[in-house]
Amino acid sequence: MALLLVAPILIPLLAAALTALFWHRPEVQRPIGLAASAALLGAALMLLARTSDGAILVTQMGNWAAPFGISIVIDLFSAIMLVITGLMALAVSIYALGPASIERDRAGFQPLFHSLILGVCGSFSTGDIFNLYVWFEVMLIASFGLLVLERTREQLDGGIRYVVLNLIGTTMFLLAVGLLYGLTGTLNFADLARIAPKVENQGALAAVGMLLLVAFGAKAALFPLFNWLPAAYHTASMPVAAIFAALLTKVGVYAIIRVFTLVFAHEAGFFGPVFLAVAVATMVTGVLGAAMHYDIRKILSFHIISQIGYMLVGVALMTPLAIAGSILYIVHHIIVKANLFLLAGAIRQETGSFALKRIGGLWAIKPLLGVMFLIPALSLAGIPPLSGFWGKLVVIRSGLEAEAYWLAGIALAVGVLTLYSMIKIWNEAFWKALPEDGPSPLPWNARERLATYAPIIALGGLTITIGLLTEPFAAISIEAAESLLDRQAYIAAVLGPDAPRLAEIKP
């Protein structure tokens, strides 16, 4: 039991250490990496099974009682995020066996990849805000290594922008943690949730909340802090871009949801309108950015930003339905977005380029690829009965219920523009005739082809499954949302039923 709670941290850590030990032997690294990703998914599923009734699992690292030690807290929301992380790790581990895998593995892909997963899983498991900062740093360092894996000029340029902007974000985070500790005398989420409403200087606390919003917003690529994302993602190699697109921004979103439903919930009246404005601005700028680009990877990168806006609606409205919509949207988005990046890699392999102007005619030669592309593309745009439709439906309905009609209207308009960019990719890559001087397809063997297509087909199948069998996914999202809004249960689970007054509130 205690081991299961830390398994999502230990498995990637073990995998990173073992693959580092066999640095020059990719043939040994690969089975370790695959086994670790599969084990992570298994452990996360077990955690999901144990939390599905709304239970909150807690272990105190090293038996140091909360709020002094580091608590590992896994509630339903954490478990959902861990399952989706395990799924993505497995899909990308398989995909990474595809083209150019030898060069990637020799450059250290495997240890860095598992370090990244370690940071992501740590962020989803921790119950301590300073520990969350540490996991953010682990993620940042690993992701920088992954971003510049091929050591090209383009990658270093994108990588440095990525690191500088993210370092500013994490510095803000550290400042905010320091101020928060000064105000409350504690760093444990549960203890913070208990003490924050009683802090006398609520103005300073709101300022800390804004600092945290900036820090997490930089990570989540919110408006206006999204510039690093399109600058960096399109330079990365495809498996790396896929795992980044799937998980990195979502860790920021997770942190926002966790902190603002738990610690700053009593300030919802102040933060709600801020979140609404940021969510709408993020949706609109992202989708407009995507509309003007003609490189598949850039279009997809801007769409990540746009979609983050939808996920914020939950914390903006703070109703159970809105938060459930956010959770459902995150799950749908991670699967679909990763799949689209995997597909972009496959399209490049089949045509030789990412530039839409230079490629074409794929529908004639690769109809299966076309179908596989249409599933996540239409899902992203929110066409029924695919998963994106349900995500958008819940988000828009919660907007209508909260009488934020303009929010619902903008969310619908952004959906139409999303459809426009997806149709643009479809028209250019699949529909139009191949340009005369187009590039030639890259060579690959049957094994690499299988490694590329297997995760694409599996994730496409999952998108359809969520679309057709929405009931259980929606039910679990609502359960998770209700558990997120029940702060007393979280506090009691971590600190025990009669929490001692350990931390003193300073006047």
Added chain:
Amino acid sequence: MNPPLILRTSAPLLLWLPIFVSLYVLVRGHNDPGGGFIGGLLAAGGILFFSIARGPDAARRVLRLSPVSWCAIGVLVALASGLPALLAPGQAYLTHLWWFPNVGVTLPLSTALVFDVGVYFTVIGTVSALFLALVELDKSGESA
């Protein structure tokens, strides 16, 4: 530029003295200032002296394994130090255990020490990976 004769001759001293001190600091860290991190830095300092005096290849021979491997071994040792806690029911991961066997003197043994040794190796590996990359970059720049 070749390092001066005195530096080259005293290289072994500059290597082993910091390493012995680092081991002392590592063990002392249990109850007093010190520990795996600072000990690892001291040991890596010794290896850095050696790589300046005798060249990065000689420093790599002293390390025997690659710096990345030392990192990996350190992480594995630290990871394993948390596992004995799980033998007792209901204990959390990384709960440390202590033994005081009496063999003439009382030996203070603990899993916390194992954890510190893991940190020690990891720091040696990380720091030497960093400076060996820099020293080797310098050498290759010289020859070009």
